[in-house]
Amino acid sequence: MTKFPGYDGKRVIVSGCFSGMGEATARLLLALGAEVHGIDYKDCALSLASFHNVDLRDRVSIDAAVGAIGGRVDALFNCAGLPQTCAPLDVMKVNFIGTRHLTEQVITLMPAGSAIASISSTGGLGWSRRIPVHKEFLQVAGFDDAVTWSADHADIVREGYAFSKEAVIVWTMQTSFHLIKRGIRINCTAPGPTQTPMMKDFERATPMAVLDMATQPINRRSTPEEQAAPLVFLNSPAASYVNGVLLPVDGGFMSGMATGQVEMAALSPTKAA
Ligand SMILES: NC(=O)c1ccc[n+]([C@@H]2O[C@H](COP(=O)([O-])OP(=O)(O)OC[C@H]3O[C@@H](n4cnc5c(N)ncnc54)[C@H](O)[C@@H]3O)[C@@H](O)[C@H]2O)c1
Numbered sequence: 001m002t003k004f005p006g007y008d009g010k011r012v013i014v015s016g017c018f019s020g021m022g023e024a025t026a027r028l029l030l031a032l033g034a035e036v037h038g039i040d041y042k043d044c045a046l047s048l049a050s051f052h053n054v055d056l057r058d059r060v061s062i063d064a065a066v067g068a069i070g071g072r073v074d075a076l077f078n079c080a081g082l083p084q085t086c087a088p089l090d091v092m093k094v095n096f097i098g099t100r101h102l103t104e105q106v107i108t109l110m111p112a113g114s115a116i117a118s119i120s121s122t123g124g125l126g127w128s129r130r131i132p133v134h135k136e137f138l139q140v141a142g143f144d145d146a147v148t149w150s151a152d153h154a155d156i157v158r159e160g161y162a163f164s165k166e167a168v169i170v171w172t173m174q175t176s177f178h179l180i181k182r183g184i185r186i187n188c189t190a191p192g193p194t195q196t197p198m199m200k201d202f203e204r205a206t207p208m209a210v211l212d213m214a215t216q217p218i219n220r221r222s223t224p225e226e227q228a229a230p231l232v233f234l235n236s237p238a239a240s241y242v243n244g245v246l247l248p249v250d251g252g253f254m255s256g257m258a259t260g261q262v263e264m265a266a267l268s269p270t271k272a273a
Pocket residue numbers: 015016017018019020021022039040041042054055056057079080081082083094095119120121122123190191192193194195196197198199202224
């Protein structure tokens with residue numbers, strides 16, 4: 001590695017570049033000299049190398065965008081997402097099924113040394129308790145069959161957010177084992193509460209006391225920029241030995257949970273009501 005973090009002239013794709021973490025990631029990559037290609041279903045105001053109007057719920061629009069970008073792709077940032085206030089199948093399509101499909105198409109354009117970073121969530125922290133069902137789901141290849149599986153397992157998928165974010169984590173870990181043999185790394189992050197346009201949906205769906213619990217011990221929400229920088233690091237040559245990792249970017253919340261130090265009173269029915 002000659003220059004840190006090494007994005008000069010690199011061709012990268014950012015999904016979800018319209019707002020929040022994806023927009024902050026695209027902005028940072030532009031400042032670092034990358035050739036940034038953006039994907040979103042809302043038009044992006046940044047001066048990108050190219051922008052593609054893609055609805056991640058629509059496999060055909062994903063394929064068209066990847067075909068139009070073409071050439072070599074050095075890094076993919078999967079930042080697009082929908083909150084639990086949307087229809088569960090839409091949440092599954094955007095947060096996991098369409099994201100996986102996009103990744104599989106982009107991988108065909110990636111040389112050895114490339115990398116993929118996806119945004120999961122602390123909302124997916126239950127992933128380790130249901131690996132068998134996620135492994136069953138991951139065996140369902142292809143966009144359409146994964147949608148059918150999700151519709152047929154509404155009792156497991158439920159509101160879609162937690163399951164989709166868990167799926168991103170287990171998929172990242174499982175895929176990393178094989179992809180690295182081609183010299184391609186894949187990792188993901190688990191942000192804590194972050195002040196983006198999506199936050200208003202979380203505030204609508206989640207009691208404030210529970211949201212505040214997730215900012216223990218740092219006692220404030222993250223900025224989108226504080227989420228962008230770790231993603232940019234993960235996909236950089238500086239992280240060349242980092243693979244298959246779930247990186248919590250949560251101010252210490254998950255560590256506090258693991259060591260029993262997070263105050264859980266907000267989860268009691270009286271406080272959370
Ligand atoms: N904000 C938080 O507190 C928080 C916490 C943990 C994880 N996350 C995750 O971070 C990621 C980024 O979210 P954010 O907080 O920046 O919110 P955001 O709403 O600002 O960004 C989401 C982006 O995804 C795009 N998008 C949504 N549906 C799409 C579709 N069908 N096709 C293409 N693009 C679509 C939106 O247009 C937007 O640009 C999401 O995956 C979200 O689940 C957010």
